Amino acid sequence: MPHIDYYFAAVSPFVYLAGQRLEEIAARHGASISYKPLDPAGLFARTGGQPLAQRHESRRAYRLQELRRQSRKHGLVLNEQPLFWPVNPAPSGYAIIAAQAAGGGDVGALAHGLARACWAENRDIADDEVIAAVLAQAGFEPAIAQRGMLAAAETYAVNLEEAVSRGVFGVPFYLVDGEGFWGQDHLEDLDLHLSGKL
Numbered sequence: 001m002p003h004i005d006y007y008f009a010a011v012s013p014f015v016y017l018a019g020q021r022l023e024e025i026a027a028r029h030g031a032s033i034s035y036k037p038l039d040p041a042g043l044f045a046r047t048g049g050q051p052l053a054q055r056h057e058s059r060r061a062y063r064l065q066e067l068r069r070q071s072r073k074h075g076l077v078l079n080e081q082p083l084f085w086p087v088n089p090a091p092s093g094y095a096i097i098a099a100q101a102a103g104g105g106d107v108g109a110l111a112h113g114l115a116r117a118c119w120a121e122n123r124d125i126a127d128d129e130v131i132a133a134v135l136a137q138a139g140f141e142p143a144i145a146q147r148g149m150l151a152a153a154e155t156y157a158v159n160l161e162e163a164v165s166r167g168v169f170g171v172p173f174y175l176v177d178g179e180g181f182w183g184q185d186h187l188e189d190l191d192l193h194l195s196g197k198l
Contacts (some may be wrong), residue, residue, distance in 0.1 A: 002031040002194055007163045007173040008111065009040040010092040010125055011085065013078065015172045016115035017070045018184035022174065023108040025187060029194040031176070035100050035107050037093030038159040040171050046160075047169035070185070077120045084124035090156060091145070092125045095135060097155045098148030105139030113138055 004026060008015045026033050041051060052060065064080060071078035092114045100107045113134040117123040123130045132142035145152075163173070167180060174181040174190050181190045192198035 002029055002176055004031050004033045004190075005036055005166075005175040006033055007036045007038055007159065007168045007175070008171045009037060009089045010096070010111060010114035011087055011089040011118060012040060012115070012171045013067055013119050014070075014184050016078070016112070016119040017067070017074060017076060018112075018172055018187060019074055019076060020108055020112050021184070021187045022190075025191045025194065028191070031194060033108070035096055035111060036159040036163070037089075037096045037111075037156060038163055038171070039089055039093070039156070041089075042160050043163060043169065043171070046164045049170060079119060079122060082118055083122040084126070085118060087118065087124060088126040090126075090153070091128070091131060093156050094149055094152035095131045095145035097152035097159075098144045099135060099138070099140045101148060101151070102140065102144050104141065105135070107138070110134060110138035110140065
């Protein structure tokens with residue numbers, strides 16, 4: 001059975017724009033998924049990326065064009081400048097890690113729900129009440145994030161180290177069979193790879 005390691009952060013607009021296509025692809029191929037939230041700023045700093053504010057104006061302009069195109073392409077509402085962004089990525093990452101460890105709900109729905117809360121619903125995904133509400137919507141016990149915070153914080157740091165060691169340099173990033181696929185715009189390639197066509 002194929003397995004996909006998914007490195008991401010709910011604060012990324014491109015993670016939001018992936019929707020739940022990863023889960024659809026995995027279901028089609030009988031693949032399992034390990035969700036590995038991490039600190040995107042830490043990842044960029046370790047792998048040569050630049051925070052948005054430090055990028056050249058032409059790169060920032062192209063990013064906006066791409067956000068608009070991809071949101072239209074996939075029929076997803078997107079606020080180009082959410083009310084609560086930039087936002088600390090750690091609390092949402094901890095919640096996803098704790099929920100995955102506890103089980104009992106839909107981790108893919110949780111990851112997408114947190115990204116949607118940020119990029120479409122103008123909600124603060126570093127806020128405990130918002131996190132608890134999205135956990136409940138995904139079928140998890142809302143207090144999981146608080147109970148599992150210490151262990152999740154350790155895993156969050158490990159995810160970053162693991163990502164760097166495996167050649168991950170941005171989010172979303174999908175690893176399967178030693179092949180890396182960066183960006184939600186490469187989900188089709190991931191699907192083709194799992195089909196044996198690429």
